[in-house]
Amino acid sequence: MHRGLELFNRAPAATARGHLLTCCAAHQWAGRLTTHRPYPDLDSALAAADEASYDLAPTDLVEALAAEQPHGPHPLGVPPAALTALRAAHAAYESRFGHVFVIALDGYRPDEHLDQTLAGLRGRLGNAPEEERVIAADELRRVARARLAQLLARLGEPAAEKAEKSREFPDSGPTDSPYVPV
Numbered sequence: 001m002h003r004g005l006e007l008f009n010r011a012p013a014a015t016a017r018g019h020l021l022t023c024c025a026a027h028q029w030a031g032r033l034t035t036h037r038p039y040p041d042l043d044s045a046l047a048a049a050d051e052a053s054y055d056l057a058p059t060d061l062v063e064a065l066a067a068e069q070p071h072g073p074h075p076l077g078v079p080p081a082a083l084t085a086l087r088a089a090h091a092a093y094e095s096r097f098g099h100v101f102v103i104a105l106d107g108y109r110p111d112e113h114l115d116q117t118l119a120g121l122r123g124r125l126g127n128a129p130e131e132e133r134v135i136a137a138d139e140l141r142r143v144a145r146a147r148l149a150q151l152l153a154r155l156g157e158p159a160a161e162k163a164e165k166s167r168e169f170p171d172s173g174p175t176d177s178p179y180v181p182v
Contacts, residue, residue, distance in 0.1 A: 002042045004156030009038035019151055024144035025067030026060040029053060042152065049148050053141035061137050065099035068140075078114060086114065089121035096125060097132055104142035 008016055013034050020030035032052045039045035056064070070090055093101045103120045105113050124132055 002152060002156060004152035004154065005039060005042055005045055007155045008045075008152060019155075020148070023049075023147035023151055024053070024064050024140065026056055026064035028060045029056060029064070029144070042149070045152065046145055046149060049145050050141060053137070053144055056137060058133070061133065061140070062099070064140055064144075065102065065136065068100045068102055070094070070100045082114060082118075086118060086121075089118060089125070093121055093125055097129060097136070099136070102136055102139045102143060104139050104146065106142065106146055 008019065011019070016037065017030045017034045020033050021027070024030065029049075029052045032055075033045075033048055036048055039048065090101055101117075101121055101124070103117060105116055108116050124135060127135065
C-alpha cells in the first residue's frame with residue numbers, strides 16, 4: 001500500500017480532515033473523504049475525491065472558492081507588462097464572478113503556465129456566470145485532486161511520516177522537523 005495513504009487512513013479524523021481542507025476548503029468534501037476511509041489504494045482515494053467534487057452543492061463551491069488564494073505563475077524573468085496584464089485579468093475576473101480564478105495547469109510545462117493562465121482568464125471572462133460556475137467547479141476538482149496526490153506523496157516521505165506519527169501517537173516522542181501541510 002502507498003505509505004502516505006496508509007498514514008492518512010490511520011490518522012485521527014480531525015487530522016485527516018485538516019489535511020484535506022488544505023486540498024479543497026469545502027468542509028462537505030473533506031468530511032465525505034474522511035468518513036469513507038480507509039481507501040485500499042491511491043486510485044480509490046483520488047476517485048473518491050473526484051466523486052465528492054462532482055457532488056459539491058453551490059454553497060460548498062462558494063466556500064471552497066472563497067478560500068482559494070489569488071495566485072498564478074510568477075516565473076523569474078517575466079516582463080513587468082505581462083505581470084501587469086495578469087493582475088488586471090485576475091481583477092476583472094474576480095469583479096465579474098466574485099471569486100478568484102482557478103485553473104489546473106497539470107499537463108503544461110512551467111514555462112507555459114503564464115500563457116495558459118492569461119489565455120484561460122481572457123477566454124473565461126466572456127462566460128455567463130452559470131457557465132463559469134461549472135467550469136470553475138471542474139477546475140477546482142482537478143486542482144484538489146492534484147493537491148491530494150501531492151499531500152499523500154508528502155505524507156509518505158520518511159520525514160513527514162515520522163512527524164505525522166509523532167502527532168498521531170504522542171508517546172512516540174517529539175520530532176525536530178515540523179510537519180507542514182500543503
